[in-house]
Amino acid sequence: MSWTSFHCEDADFTIRSVPDDVSFGVRRSSLQNSQVFRDMFICCDGPNTSADSQTLDLNEPSQLVIVLLRLLHDPLEPPVEAPGSEEVNLSSSQLPRKRYDLSTVVPLPLLTTVVFDVVDKYMLDPSIIDTVWLHVKAHAATDPLEVYSFATLHDQLGIAGKASQYAMPLASYRTDAIKVIPSVEAYHRLVQVQDLRLASIKNILLSENLFPHGYGKCPVHNASKAAIWDAQRKALAIRVNIGTDVAAEMATISQDFRDCEQCFKAFRAAVEMLAYKTRKATRRTDQL
Numbered sequence: 001m002s003w004t005s006f007h008c009e010d011a012d013f014t015i016r017s018v019p020d021d022v023s024f025g026v027r028r029s030s031l032q033n034s035q036v037f038r039d040m041f042i043c044c045d046g047p048n049t050s051a052d053s054q055t056l057d058l059n060e061p062s063q064l065v066i067v068l069l070r071l072l073h074d075p076l077e078p079p080v081e082a083p084g085s086e087e088v089n090l091s092s093s094q095l096p097r098k099r100y101d102l103s104t105v106v107p108l109p110l111l112t113t114v115v116f117d118v119v120d121k122y123m124l125d126p127s128i129i130d131t132v133w134l135h136v137k138a139h140a141a142t143d144p145l146e147v148y149s150f151a152t153l154h155d156q157l158g159i160a161g162k163a164s165q166y167a168m169p170l171a172s173y174r175t176d177a178i179k180v181i182p183s184v185e186a187y188h189r190l191v192q193v194q195d196l197r198l199a200s201i202k203n204i205l206l207s208e209n210l211f212p213h214g215y216g217k218c219p220v221h222n223a224s225k226a227a228i229w230d231a232q233r234k235a236l237a238i239r240v241n242i243g244t245d246v247a248a249e250m251a252t253i254s255q256d257f258r259d260c261e262q263c264f265k266a267f268r269a270a271v272e273m274l275a276y277k278t279r280k281a282t283r284r285t286d287q288l
């Protein structure tokens with residue numbers, strides 16, 4: 001869908017952008033998707049509609065008028081997920097990410113500026129607004145801070161929570177990037193959830209008895225292999241942050257377990273259990 005041009009085949013009305021002096025042929029029936037236009041037609045339509053009243057002047061730049069007319073004439077479809085999206089890697093602590101066919105997703109900068117200006121100002125139908133939010137949500141994994149901030153600003157706490165789980169450790173962002181967060185409270189919620197998540201990851205690493213797990217102890221090597229696992233998890237716990245894939249880090253010592261089938265099965269089961277538990281640990285601001 002193009003956001004830079006607009007053309008309507010069966011126009012029966014004209015809308016003009018006054019500042020740019022550009023006119024667009026439109027369908028009156030499509031304008032009914034806006035409360036503002038609905039009200040306008042109710043109060044201004046009489047039995048003697050003149051030719052002049054077939055044109056409506058809007059004091060808006062043509063770029064905004066194009067976006068408005070697009071939303072009214074071709075209601076947005078939800079973003080389309082890419083095949084295989086959200087597949088879980090059983091040996092990774094990283095969250096699976098939804099991926100989309102990018103040609104079906106409205107770009108985030110357009111959403112947070114022009115699209116939302118239009119949606120608010122012209123009071124578009126709730127179904128259109130809901131779909132616009134699905135497009136914002138589709139950017140949660142790739143632009144977590146922007147989506148978190150924008151959703152927080154509009155009280156969309158579920159979407160803010162979804163985005164919050166993809167944020168990197170806050171200290172790793174440049175100050176410029178952090179400035180997008182709309183309030184000290186919103187910033188603090190991210191600090192809290194990241195702190196809680198880090199504590200949970202360390203707790204899972206250090207306190208939970210993951211190895212051997214599920215396949216029982218190997219009668220020959222248990223003590224020596226458990227010591228290898230133990231040394232790696234303690235070393236990892238010192239340098240871990242919320243962005244660390246702890247399961248993948250533990251998996252780097254797999255060579256030390258390959259000499260015995262039973263030990264290796266137990267090792268893989270332990271890595272997968274660690275991955276599962278760390279994926280499930282608190283990570284969203286709406287879980288606080």
Ligand SMILES: [Zn+2]
Pocket residue numbers: 218219220221222260261262263
């Ligand atoms: Zn063994």
